[in-house]
Amino acid sequence: MKETIRKYLAGTGVLLALSGCAVRPDAHAPPFANRPYEAFSRIAAIQIARGEWRYWGSRVVDTPPSAYHPVDAQAKQERDNGDWQEVGLYWWIGMNAGHYYDRWTGKHGAAGRKFSPRDDGHFAWSAAFISYVMRMAGAGPDFPYSPNHAKYIDYAWNAAHGKISDPLLLAENPVTYAPVPGDLICAGRGSADSMTYANLPSRGFFPSHCAIVVRQRRSMLSVIGGNVDDTVALTHVPTTTRDTLEHRDGTIVDPRYDWFVALKVLYRR
Numbered sequence: 646m647k648e649t650i651r652k653y654l655a656g657t658g659v660l661l662a663l664s665g666c667a668v669r670p671d672a673h674a675p676p677f678a679n680r681p682y683e684a685f686s687r688i689a690a691i692q693i694a695r696g697e698w699r700y701w702g703s704r705v706v707d708t709p710p711s712a713y714h715p716v717d718a719q720a721k722q723e724r725d726n727g728d729w730q731e732v733g734l735y736w737w738i739g740m741n742a743g744h745y746y747d748r749w750t751g752k753h754g755a756a757g758r759k760f761s762p763r764d765d766g767h768f769a770w771s772a773a774f775i776s777y778v779m780r781m782a783g784a785g786p787d788f789p790y791s792p793n794h795a796k797y798i799d800y801a802w803n804a805a806h807g808k809i810s811d812p813l814l815l816a817e818n819p820v821t822y823a824p825v826p827g828d829l830i831c832a833g834r835g836s837a838d839s840m841t842y843a844n845l846p847s848r849g850f851f852p853s854h855c856a857i858v859v860r861q862r863r864s865m866l867s868v869i870g871g872n873v874d875d876t877v878a879l880t881h882v883p884t885t886t887r888d889t890l891e892h893r894d895g896t897i898v899d900p901r902y903d904w905f906v907a908l909k910v911l912y913r914r
Contacts, residue, residue, distance in 0.1 A: 670742055671741060673747065678783065684912075685784050686913065687826065689781070689782040690778055690782035691859050693778050694857045697778070697869075697877045702722075703879070704874065704877070704878040705878065709901045721751075723752065723872070728751055731751070735774050735776070735777040736748070736749045736773045738781070739779075740773060740776060749768055752765075770871055771870055772797075774870070776788070778857060779910075784813060788814075789814075793850055794854065797855075797908070798831055798847070798908065799845065800814060803846060812911065815909040815911065816845060819906060820891045820893060820895060823888035825858065825861055828908060828910055829858070830856060830858060830908070831854065831908065832853065832902040833853050840905050841895075855870070855908070856869055861888065864885065867880075882898075882904065890905075
């Protein structure tokens with residue numbers, strides 16, 4: 646299937662170039678994802694995420710974030726042949742057309758030049774991965790596709806507070822809401838480690854990471870995220886006995902990540 650998509654995308658690029666037509670925001674995506682052919686599907690999102698996880702070797706990464714990102718280029722799977730192209734698909738399909746970052750790959754900038762492994766933080770692709778999964782699952786033009794998670798976290802907060810009509814995402818309080826498969830959970834990174842639900846909306850960029858829930862068990866979630874240890878990986882996230890990310894007093898269960906918000910995805914709209 647992916648080979649078919651690649652051929653379609655290549656052909657579309659040629660036709661647009663020859664015709665001189667204005668590029669639509671969704672021009673990079675295949676027709677079945679743009680229209681979409683079927684309703685936005687929870688099962689599809691989970692299966693697409695699982696399929697990408699299997700492609701990358703079914704890695705399980707339960708180590709703290711501080712253990713990420715070795716500087717040795719040979720250790721970065723995102724730079725391997727076959728894999729940097731896969732990251733390129735996340736950017737090309739997941740992003741709306743007309744931005745410089747839609748041409749990035751796992752080791753190339755917009756002009757096709759390789760960047761140093763030490764600079765890969767400037768080309769972080771975890772949000773592109775989530776956008777790719779949502780687009781391919783049938784979210785159509787309504788998802789706030791973005792190279793950073795902050796955009797759709799703020800979107801979801803605004804939607805939950807009645808500021809967006811017919812929304813696709815709703816921000817839920819991690820103290821009271823129990824995420825289910827197909828939802829997204831989000832944590833701050835770096836300078837945003839102390840980000841909380843009460844801080845929303847941010848009204849701007851802040852470093853963060855979101856992953857899609859693919860399994861829910863008692864007091865445990867399994868989530869899949871992109872650009873985790875330079876791959877697509879599954880992480881086990883502990884929850885309370887109420888299956889929430891935070892205790893009633895607001896303390897976070899997971900000692901590794903500050904999961905500060907859950908994004909309820911409204912499928913089959």
